[in-house]
Amino acid sequence: MRHAESDARGLRHAELIGWWQAERRDLPWRRTRDPWLVLVSEVMLQQTQVDRVLPYFEEFSARWPTAQRCAAAELADVLAAWQGLGYPRRARNLWRTATIITEHHDSQVPADLDDLLELPGVGPYTARAVQAFAFGIDTGVVDTNVGRILARWMGRRLSPREAQHIADELVPAGESWAWNQAMMDLGVQVCTKRDPSCGRCPVQPWCTWGSVVLGSEPSGLPDPADRSAGVSTRQAPFEGSDRQARGRLLAALSDGPLPTDRAAAEMRLEGDAVRAQRLVAELIAEGLVSPAGSQLRLG
Numbered sequence: 001m002r003h004a005e006s007d008a009r010g011l012r013h014a015e016l017i018g019w020w021q022a023e024r025r026d027l028p029w030r031r032t033r034d035p036w037l038v039l040v041s042e043v044m045l046q047q048t049q050v051d052r053v054l055p056y057f058e059e060f061s062a063r064w065p066t067a068q069r070c071a072a073a074e075l076a077d078v079l080a081a082w083q084g085l086g087y088p089r090r091a092r093n094l095w096r097t098a099t100i101i102t103e104h105h106d107s108q109v110p111a112d113l114d115d116l117l118e119l120p121g122v123g124p125y126t127a128r129a130v131q132a133f134a135f136g137i138d139t140g141v142v143d144t145n146v147g148r149i150l151a152r153w154m155g156r157r158l159s160p161r162e163a164q165h166i167a168d169e170l171v172p173a174g175e176s177w178a179w180n181q182a183m184m185d186l187g188v189q190v191c192t193k194r195d196p197s198c199g200r201c202p203v204q205p206w207c208t209w210g211s212v213v214l215g216s217e218p219s220g221l222p223d224p225a226d227r228s229a230g231v232s233t234r235q236a237p238f239e240g241s242d243r244q245a246r247g248r249l250l251a252a253l254s255d256g257p258l259p260t261d262r263a264a265a266e267m268r269l270e271g272d273a274v275r276a277q278r279l280v281a282e283l284i285a286e287g288l289v290s291p292a293g294s295q296l297r298l299g
Helices: 002-023 035-045 050-063 067-072 075-082 089-104 113-117 124-135 144-154 160-170 176-189 208-215 242-253 260-266 273-285
Strands: 289-292 295-298
Touching (some): 002 176, 035 050, 035 089, 050 075, 067 089, 075 089, 113 124, 124 176, 144 160, 242 260, 242 289, 242 295, 260 295, 273 289
Antiparallel strands (some): 289 295
Protein backbone atom coordinates (compact mmCIF):
# COMPACT_ATOMS: atom_id res chain seq x y z
CA MET A 1 0.00 0.00 0.00
CA ARG A 2 2.81 2.38 0.90
CA HIS A 3 4.51 1.78 -2.44
CA ALA A 4 1.23 2.41 -4.28
CA GLU A 5 0.73 5.71 -2.43
CA SER A 6 4.30 6.72 -3.20
CA ASP A 7 3.87 5.89 -6.89
CA ALA A 8 0.60 7.85 -7.05
CA ARG A 9 2.19 10.85 -5.38
CA GLY A 10 5.15 10.72 -7.74
CA LEU A 11 2.83 10.59 -10.74
CA ARG A 12 0.81 13.53 -9.42
CA HIS A 13 3.99 15.54 -8.95
CA ALA A 14 5.16 14.72 -12.47
CA GLU A 15 1.81 15.59 -14.03
CA LEU A 16 1.51 18.92 -12.24
CA ILE A 17 5.09 20.03 -12.84
CA GLY A 18 4.86 18.97 -16.48
CA TRP A 19 1.68 21.01 -16.97
CA TRP A 20 3.21 23.99 -15.20
CA GLN A 21 6.36 24.02 -17.28
CA ALA A 22 4.18 24.54 -20.34
CA GLU A 23 1.63 26.93 -18.79
CA ARG A 24 3.57 28.89 -16.16
CA ARG A 25 3.06 32.62 -15.80
CA ASP A 26 6.10 34.80 -16.37
CA LEU A 27 6.21 37.17 -13.39
CA PRO A 28 9.14 39.46 -12.47
CA TRP A 29 9.48 38.17 -8.91
CA ARG A 30 9.88 34.65 -10.29
CA ARG A 31 13.07 35.77 -12.04
CA THR A 32 14.88 36.36 -8.76
CA ARG A 33 15.72 34.38 -5.66
CA ASP A 34 16.86 37.49 -3.80
CA PRO A 35 15.21 37.16 -0.37
CA TRP A 36 14.52 40.89 -0.01
CA LEU A 37 12.84 41.18 -3.40
CA VAL A 38 10.86 38.00 -2.79
CA LEU A 39 9.69 39.47 0.53
CA VAL A 40 8.73 42.74 -1.17
CA SER A 41 6.68 40.89 -3.80
CA GLU A 42 4.89 38.76 -1.22
CA VAL A 43 3.97 41.75 0.92
CA MET A 44 2.65 43.58 -2.15
CA LEU A 45 0.62 40.55 -3.21
CA GLN A 46 -1.22 40.34 0.12
CA GLN A 47 -4.90 40.87 -0.76
CA THR A 48 -3.92 42.44 -4.09
CA GLN A 49 -4.22 41.18 -7.67
CA VAL A 50 -1.08 40.39 -9.65
CA ASP A 51 -1.80 42.91 -12.42
CA ARG A 52 -1.96 45.76 -9.91
CA VAL A 53 1.29 44.71 -8.24
CA LEU A 54 3.43 44.46 -11.39
CA PRO A 55 4.30 48.16 -11.93
CA TYR A 56 4.71 48.81 -8.20
CA PHE A 57 7.11 45.90 -7.78
CA GLU A 58 9.25 47.03 -10.71
CA GLU A 59 9.49 50.58 -9.36
CA PHE A 60 10.03 49.59 -5.72
CA SER A 61 12.71 47.00 -6.50
CA ALA A 62 14.59 49.50 -8.66
CA ARG A 63 14.40 52.24 -6.05
CA TRP A 64 15.06 50.13 -2.94
CA PRO A 65 16.77 46.93 -4.14
CA THR A 66 18.01 46.02 -0.66
CA ALA A 67 16.65 46.11 2.86
CA GLN A 68 19.44 48.48 3.81
CA ARG A 69 18.43 50.97 1.11
CA CYS A 70 14.79 50.79 2.16
CA ALA A 71 15.65 51.27 5.85
CA ALA A 72 17.62 54.41 4.96
CA ALA A 73 14.65 55.92 3.13
CA GLU A 74 12.08 58.26 4.67
CA LEU A 75 8.86 56.49 5.57
CA ALA A 76 6.97 59.25 3.75
CA ASP A 77 8.80 58.36 0.51
CA VAL A 78 7.94 54.68 0.88
CA LEU A 79 4.31 55.51 1.59
CA ALA A 80 4.17 57.84 -1.41
CA ALA A 81 5.61 55.15 -3.69
CA TRP A 82 3.00 52.71 -2.37
CA GLN A 83 0.13 55.11 -3.04
CA GLY A 84 -2.59 53.44 -5.12
CA LEU A 85 -1.63 49.88 -4.21
CA GLY A 86 -3.88 49.81 -1.16
CA TYR A 87 -3.45 48.73 2.46
CA PRO A 88 -0.71 51.30 3.17
CA ARG A 89 0.13 49.75 6.53
CA ARG A 90 1.90 47.10 4.45
CA ALA A 91 4.34 49.78 3.27
CA ARG A 92 4.93 50.95 6.82
CA ASN A 93 5.48 47.35 7.97
CA LEU A 94 7.88 46.68 5.10
CA TRP A 95 9.88 49.80 5.98
CA ARG A 96 10.02 48.72 9.63
CA THR A 97 10.98 45.22 8.54
CA ALA A 98 13.83 46.66 6.48
CA THR A 99 15.10 48.45 9.59
CA ILE A 100 14.95 45.28 11.70
CA ILE A 101 16.72 43.25 9.01
CA THR A 102 19.43 45.90 8.71
CA GLU A 103 19.97 46.33 12.43
CA HIS A 104 19.48 42.79 13.73
CA HIS A 105 20.16 40.42 10.81
CA ASP A 106 23.24 41.96 9.18
CA SER A 107 21.04 43.35 6.37
CA GLN A 108 20.08 39.83 5.29
CA VAL A 109 16.52 38.51 5.28
CA PRO A 110 16.46 35.58 7.73
CA ALA A 111 15.55 32.09 6.52
CA ASP A 112 14.40 30.78 9.91
CA LEU A 113 10.60 30.58 10.24
CA ASP A 114 10.47 32.03 13.75
CA ASP A 115 12.72 34.94 12.76
CA LEU A 116 10.55 35.68 9.75
CA LEU A 117 7.37 35.60 11.83
CA GLU A 118 8.81 38.24 14.14
CA LEU A 119 8.99 40.75 11.26
CA PRO A 120 6.15 43.31 11.10
CA GLY A 121 3.37 42.27 8.76
CA VAL A 122 4.87 38.83 8.07
CA GLY A 123 2.42 36.04 8.85
CA PRO A 124 2.60 32.26 8.33
CA TYR A 125 1.89 32.46 4.59
CA THR A 126 4.41 35.21 3.80
CA ALA A 127 7.08 33.59 5.97
CA ARG A 128 6.76 30.25 4.22
CA ALA A 129 6.64 31.91 0.81
CA VAL A 130 9.98 33.56 1.52
CA GLN A 131 11.38 30.23 2.72
CA ALA A 132 10.23 28.40 -0.41
CA PHE A 133 10.80 31.04 -3.10
CA ALA A 134 14.00 32.63 -1.79
CA PHE A 135 15.74 29.82 0.09
CA GLY A 136 14.30 26.67 -1.52
CA ILE A 137 13.23 25.26 1.83
CA ASP A 138 10.80 22.34 1.51
CA THR A 139 7.63 23.85 2.92
CA GLY A 140 4.08 24.18 1.66
CA VAL A 141 2.87 27.69 0.80
CA VAL A 142 -0.88 27.95 1.39
CA ASP A 143 -2.43 31.01 -0.23
CA THR A 144 -6.10 31.27 -1.18
CA ASN A 145 -5.54 29.33 -4.42
CA VAL A 146 -3.63 26.50 -2.76
CA GLY A 147 -6.14 26.36 0.10
CA ARG A 148 -8.94 25.93 -2.43
CA ILE A 149 -7.08 23.15 -4.27
CA LEU A 150 -6.28 21.23 -1.09
CA ALA A 151 -9.89 21.32 0.15
CA ARG A 152 -11.15 20.08 -3.22
CA TRP A 153 -8.52 17.37 -3.42
CA MET A 154 -9.51 16.12 0.02
CA GLY A 155 -13.23 16.63 -0.60
CA ARG A 156 -13.82 18.48 2.68
CA ARG A 157 -13.13 21.68 4.54
CA LEU A 158 -9.75 21.80 6.22
CA SER A 159 -8.54 23.43 9.39
CA PRO A 160 -5.44 25.64 9.12
CA ARG A 161 -3.33 22.94 10.77
CA GLU A 162 -4.61 20.27 8.38
CA ALA A 163 -4.10 22.41 5.31
CA GLN A 164 -0.52 23.26 6.26
CA HIS A 165 0.29 19.63 7.11
CA ILE A 166 -1.09 18.38 3.79
CA ALA A 167 0.72 21.12 1.87
CA ASP A 168 4.01 20.25 3.57
CA GLU A 169 3.55 16.54 2.87
CA LEU A 170 2.95 17.14 -0.83
CA VAL A 171 6.13 19.13 -1.51
CA PRO A 172 8.59 16.94 -3.46
CA ALA A 173 12.02 17.00 -1.82
CA GLY A 174 14.20 19.67 -3.37
CA GLU A 175 11.41 21.06 -5.59
CA SER A 176 9.70 23.47 -3.23
CA TRP A 177 10.08 26.49 -5.51
CA ALA A 178 8.59 24.88 -8.62
CA TRP A 179 5.93 22.88 -6.78
CA ASN A 180 4.48 25.82 -4.88
CA GLN A 181 4.52 28.04 -7.98
CA ALA A 182 2.76 25.27 -9.91
CA MET A 183 0.09 24.92 -7.25
CA MET A 184 -0.60 28.65 -7.34
CA ASP A 185 -0.82 28.72 -11.13
CA LEU A 186 -3.16 25.73 -11.09
CA GLY A 187 -5.47 27.65 -8.78
CA VAL A 188 -5.36 30.78 -10.93
CA GLN A 189 -5.71 29.11 -14.33
CA VAL A 190 -7.65 25.87 -13.78
CA CYS A 191 -8.95 25.27 -10.26
CA THR A 192 -10.62 28.66 -10.09
CA LYS A 193 -13.12 29.79 -7.50
CA ARG A 194 -15.97 29.84 -10.01
CA ASP A 195 -16.35 27.47 -12.98
CA PRO A 196 -13.21 25.37 -12.40
CA SER A 197 -11.96 23.57 -15.50
CA CYS A 198 -11.89 20.09 -14.00
CA GLY A 199 -11.86 18.46 -17.44
CA ARG A 200 -8.45 19.92 -18.27
CA CYS A 201 -6.90 19.68 -14.81
CA PRO A 202 -3.61 17.76 -14.97
CA VAL A 203 -4.19 16.20 -11.54
CA GLN A 204 -7.96 15.66 -11.70
CA PRO A 205 -7.68 11.89 -11.06
CA TRP A 206 -6.44 12.66 -7.55
CA CYS A 207 -9.16 15.22 -6.77
CA THR A 208 -12.11 13.97 -4.75
CA TRP A 209 -14.39 16.90 -5.55
CA GLY A 210 -13.34 17.12 -9.20
CA SER A 211 -14.20 13.48 -9.77
CA VAL A 212 -17.69 14.08 -8.39
CA VAL A 213 -18.16 17.20 -10.55
CA LEU A 214 -17.20 15.37 -13.74
CA GLY A 215 -19.46 12.46 -12.85
CA SER A 216 -22.61 14.50 -12.23
CA GLU A 217 -24.21 17.89 -12.63
CA PRO A 218 -21.90 20.40 -10.93
CA SER A 219 -24.73 22.80 -10.06
CA GLY A 220 -25.83 22.35 -6.47
CA LEU A 221 -22.76 20.39 -5.41
CA PRO A 222 -21.29 21.96 -2.27
CA ASP A 223 -17.75 23.20 -2.75
CA PRO A 224 -15.56 21.96 0.11
CA ALA A 225 -13.34 25.02 -0.40
CA ASP A 226 -16.05 27.30 0.96
CA ARG A 227 -14.83 28.62 4.32
CA SER A 228 -11.91 26.16 4.29
CA ALA A 229 -8.48 27.13 5.62
CA GLY A 230 -6.59 29.64 3.53
CA VAL A 231 -9.51 30.42 1.22
CA SER A 232 -10.36 34.10 1.19
CA THR A 233 -13.86 35.37 1.86
CA ARG A 234 -15.63 38.17 0.02
CA GLN A 235 -14.43 41.61 1.07
CA ALA A 236 -16.76 44.38 2.15
CA PRO A 237 -17.60 46.91 -0.61
CA PHE A 238 -14.83 49.47 -1.16
CA GLU A 239 -17.08 52.31 -2.29
CA GLY A 240 -17.91 54.50 0.69
CA SER A 241 -15.70 52.50 3.04
CA ASP A 242 -13.20 53.76 5.60
CA ARG A 243 -10.48 52.28 3.37
CA GLN A 244 -11.55 54.51 0.51
CA ALA A 245 -11.66 57.63 2.69
CA ARG A 246 -8.26 56.90 4.23
CA GLY A 247 -6.81 56.28 0.78
CA ARG A 248 -8.04 59.63 -0.47
CA LEU A 249 -6.32 61.46 2.37
CA LEU A 250 -3.06 59.53 1.91
CA ALA A 251 -3.15 60.27 -1.83
CA ALA A 252 -3.53 63.98 -1.10
CA LEU A 253 -0.70 63.90 1.44
CA SER A 254 1.62 62.22 -1.04
CA ASP A 255 1.80 65.60 -2.78
CA GLY A 256 2.84 67.33 0.44
CA PRO A 257 1.52 68.43 3.86
CA LEU A 258 -2.05 69.64 4.20
CA PRO A 259 -3.87 71.77 6.78
CA THR A 260 -5.56 69.50 9.31
CA ASP A 261 -8.89 71.20 8.74
CA ARG A 262 -8.82 70.07 5.09
CA ALA A 263 -8.71 66.37 6.00
CA ALA A 264 -12.47 65.87 5.99
CA ALA A 265 -12.80 67.51 2.58
CA GLU A 266 -10.00 65.38 1.10
CA MET A 267 -11.77 62.27 2.40
CA ARG A 268 -15.11 63.61 1.10
CA LEU A 269 -16.52 63.47 4.60
CA GLU A 270 -17.43 67.12 5.04
CA GLY A 271 -20.77 66.15 6.52
CA ASP A 272 -19.34 63.60 8.96
CA ALA A 273 -16.76 65.36 11.11
CA VAL A 274 -16.79 62.63 13.77
CA ARG A 275 -15.89 59.93 11.26
CA ALA A 276 -13.24 62.13 9.66
CA GLN A 277 -11.61 62.81 13.04
CA ARG A 278 -11.66 59.11 13.88
CA LEU A 279 -9.95 58.16 10.63
CA VAL A 280 -7.28 60.83 11.02
CA ALA A 281 -6.63 59.63 14.58
CA GLU A 282 -6.33 56.03 13.34
CA LEU A 283 -3.85 57.02 10.64
CA ILE A 284 -1.75 58.91 13.17
CA ALA A 285 -1.83 55.97 15.62
CA GLU A 286 -0.73 53.59 12.85
CA GLY A 287 2.22 55.81 11.96
CA LEU A 288 0.95 56.50 8.45
CA VAL A 289 0.30 60.20 9.10
CA SER A 290 2.02 62.66 11.42
CA PRO A 291 0.68 65.94 12.83
CA ALA A 292 2.96 68.91 12.26
CA GLY A 293 1.51 71.93 13.97
CA SER A 294 -1.72 72.72 12.18
CA GLN A 295 -0.84 70.41 9.32
CA LEU A 296 -0.75 66.71 8.51
CA ARG A 297 1.99 64.94 6.57
CA LEU A 298 2.85 61.41 5.51
CA GLY A 299 4.75 59.18 7.89
